[in-house]
Amino acid sequence: MNKQKLSHYFKTFYRSFVWLFIVLLFLDVLTKQLVLAADVSQGTVIQDWGIVRINFILNYNAAFGIGFSDRLLSRISYLVVASAMSIGILTYLILKRKETNLIVRAAFVLIITGAVGNMIDRIFYSPHYAVVDWIDFYWFWPYVFNIADCCIVIGTGILLVYTIVLEVKEMIVRRNESLTEEKDSSPINKEQTEEKND
Numbered sequence: 564m565n566k567q568k569l570s571h572y573f574k575t576f577y578r579s580f581v582w583l584f585i586v587l588l589f590l591d592v593l594t595k596q597l598v599l600a601a602d603v604s605q606g607t608v609i610q611d612w613g614i615v616r617i618n619f620i621l622n623y624n625a626a627f628g629i630g631f632s633d634r635l636l637s638r639i640s641y642l643v644v645a646s647a648m649s650i651g652i653l654t655y656l657i658l659k660r661k662e663t664n665l666i667v668r669a670a671f672v673l674i675i676t677g678a679v680g681n682m683i684d685r686i687f688y689s690p691h692y693a694v695v696d697w698i699d700f701y702w703f704w705p706y707v708f709n710i711a712d713c714c715i716v717i718g719t720g721i722l723l724v725y726t727i728v729l730e731v732k733e734m735i736v737r738r739n740e741s742l743t744e745e746k747d748s749s750p751i752n753k754e755q756t757e758e759k760n761d
Contacts (some may be wrong), residue, residue, distance in 0.1 A: 580668055583669065583676070584676050595697070595709065601619065618697060624641075641685060645678040667725060670722045677711040681712070
């Protein structure tokens with residue numbers, strides 16, 4: 564394989580953000596396993612660094628405690644929604660891979676990473692089948708979360724900001740086009756154009 568082909572494959576792999584998915588998913592699974600390996604009861608603070616602490620929490624619901632009182636129903640609902648969302652995003656990325664902006668692609672990969680990371684908990688972490696949360700900024704944020712949650716929030720945030728920026732840009736373009744049309748159609752401009760033609 565020559566250097567040109569190798570460079571092309573590397574560039575394609577880099578722009579696909581598959582590497583980002585692998586790295587972040589590995590970190591999510593690894594950190595959760597380390598927390599579980601501490602073998603402590605739920606609600607135990609394993610380590611406290613003042614600003615942030617490692618606090619072992621089992622979350623049977625979705626983000627911010629959203630879910631049902633029935634744990635099995637919450638688990639099934641999350642798995643169905645997360646699976647549908649992941650399949651939908653993957654399908655979009657595969658079909659639109661050449662048209663998708665790199666920022667949007669990275670955001671979608673982050674969201675999929677988070678969804679898959681928490682799905683692994685609900686499928687394999689028996690007997691609880693709950694998401695392992697451990698990052699606790701207790702002094703200003705009431706919820707304990709994990710790396711997968713961070714991926715979902717950051718990915719969603721990127722999409723929102725990108726969408727807002729696009730909307731603002733389109734508004735500015737439309738406004739400039741409207742001002743240009745008004746200027747061109749004004750009586751003074753028409754007279755000047757007619758004089759030039761004469």
